[in-house]
Amino acid sequence: MERIVDISTDGQHLSAYRGFLVVNKDREEIGRIPLDDVAAVIVHAHGITWSTNLVVALAERGALMVLCGSNHAPVAVCMPLDGHHGQNARMRTQWDASKPLAKQLWREVVVSKIRWQAAALEARGVSADAFDMLVRRVRSGDPDNVEAQAARRYWPLLMGQDFRRDRAAGGVNGLLNYGYTILRSLLARSVVAAGLHPSIGIHHANRGNAFALADDLIEPFRPLVDTMAVQLTARGCREVTPEAKRAFAGLIAVDLPGENGTTTVSGAAIRLAQSLSHCFDTGKISDIVLPRPPSPIELAGLETLIA
The missing domain is CATH 3.100.10.20 (CRISPR-associated endonuclease Cas1, N-terminal domain)
Known part of the structure; x- marks a missing residue:
């Protein structure tokens, strides 16, 4: 690995x-x-x-x-210019992808993220029935911003009523920033390896974001980091310590259910980027292979990564 x-x-x-x-x-x-x-x-x-x-x-x-930066969030990334052997053709199909296809893809990403959030809550013994209802309300492009509605329910249930997600803050937010940096790097690498350009997103389109596509594809994986942050804080770790870094780095090797048996987080990220490239080629939403959420028992087992 x-x-x-x-x-x-x-x-x-x-x-x-x-x-x-x-x-x-x-x-x-x-x-x-x-x-x-x-x-x-x-x-x-x-x-x-x-x-x-x-x-x-x-x-x-x-x-x-x-x-x-000091808040453990990435501020710059050096990445290779040379990628997949068919990089030029794939980037053209990525750039030319229709808006309806991009909106359908974003719907699938949001649905996957909400299902992962539900699994993370269930791993803590919290009922996630409301999240099943939210999944059914996600439409193409998520015009109703169900993703944000799910987040407003998710964070208090996972972290407590007083928690506020603040990218610039320290403490638990610093842990989350660090964990997301690990996954963002993994997704950016997978995107480049698949011959896609990381700045051309399917939803994120901030002009200053050179990794818009990686930020799109990271969404379903985020609850892995959230779960690890909860488990670390339960052990009294509220800062990015060497122990926390080792635990977050180990997430890329965690087993996940896959199409043909067990895969790893790293393998699922590669498969996701490759399948997205096929979607751009064929225009078929059915070609996307999003990561399947682990069971609540498997998520609870992430604690074994903490030294």
Whole structure:
């Protein structure tokens, strides 16, 4: 399984040497990892330096370098220009996709997200019957913004009545930001590998968002991070500690139910991006393969990732 490498100690230097990502501090090597094993490098710390050779080596392997702000949210991403062998043709079909198709795709994404939210609540022993009703109300393009209606119900039930989702805040919100950064990197990588352009979304269309498509496709996976954040806070962890980072990084290898048996979160992300590319090619909404939510028991079992 590919790895997420987190750089969170100040004053380190990153370089490439004979097929390895090498980490040095005060001119002494403190760690190395095979470059072929790296899915993404996430940089949080101050005073980090790296060599151009390393960034090139990561890009050649399709790996991302993600730079984060103090709130653990990504502010910049270095990604490869070369992707899938049919990249040009696929981007053309992506750009030319009809509005009705994009709206139908967004409906499927929202429905999937709400079902995942229901599974996350059930894993906590909370009734999610209302979410089944919300799923039935989602129309093409979600003009009634059922996604937001579900969120208003979801967060108080999952985190408590006093919780407010604030991307700029610390504490539990910082945990969520960090976990979402892991998944955003995974989805961006999957999108590029499928020959699609991450800035051309099916719903998100902010001019300043270079990863609109990744932000569209991450939506069903978010409750994985939410569940892990709940489990960490239950253990008294309310900041992005090394323990929390290891737990969130482990999410990409979590087993999920798939079309032909068990897959992983990483595998489901790749399959989702590839199937979306087929949707753009064929114009058929039926080609999309969204991740299936795990059972409440499987979600509760994420706690085993916490060291």
